[in-house]
Amino acid sequence: MPDSLSVAAEPYTFAFDPAQTALLIIDMQRDFLEPGGFGEMLGNDVSQLRRTVGPNRRLLAAWREAGLLAIHTREGHRPDLADLPPAKRVRGRSATTIGDQGPMGRILVRGEPGHDIIAELAPAPGEPVIDKPGKGAFWATDLHAILQHRDIRRLVVTGVTTEVCVNTTVREANDRGYECLVLEDCVGSYFPEFQAAGLAMIKAQGGIFGWVGHSAALLAALAGAGLVTQPALQGAA
Ligand code: C5J
DSSP states (O other): OOSOEEEOEESSOEEEOGGGEEEEEEOOBHHHHSTTSHHHHTTOOTHHHHTTHHHHHHHHHHHHHTTOEEEEEEEOBOTTOTTSOHHHHHTTOOSSOTTSEEBTEETTBTTSGGGSBOGGGOOOTTOOEEEESSSSSSTTSSHHHHHHHTTOOEEEEEEEOIIIIIHHHHHHHHHTTOEEEEEEEEEEOSSHHHHHHHHHHHHHHHHSSOEEEOHHHHHHHHHHTTSSOHHHHHSOO
16 A cells, blocks of 8 residues: 555645545435435425535445545434434524424434435445534544544545535544545535535635545546556446
């Protein structure tokens, strides 16, 4: 395994040791992404998120072939809602909120169908799944400990939504000393203007929170190093 790969990114090249880098896929859950889920029930255009599924599938397949660590997260709460801050429950002033019955079971409750990761990106055996009660993947979870135990220093971050859970997680990671590359084609927002702003804020001021790149560049770097085969890059679209 090469100890350094380079990926074209903004504000400048992202260099990483693959053995010390994890792919962190944020909240690719049915309730956020699937037609008929909670996100669509709220009036959101889920196609804005679904365009990330193909790029994430290709990347995850390549990452696995390269033998690198992939971690998945899910936003959700205990069935008794004991870990749900009352403020989070009522803030949207929506008639239907977290814990209520939604189109795919109780909304954002662990164990319910809508809380599951979409089938296309189902975690493989051995890939850690982080259940998080907040927007950030570090708060109230064991993610930092898992990364430390595996000597992970860098994160390739994908998932949804760009301006909420992806941005919050990248900021938390930055404060803990991790370097993050966010892949623009693999992250999504219901709102195009927030997608653009969410990415701009990460790479601003010389990369104040991290780097922004494209999965094609990362896949090319993995292929160039002989870590993945060309067929793997073309499959799983
Ligand atoms: C995530 C949200 N995953 N938008 N949650 O971004 O509430």
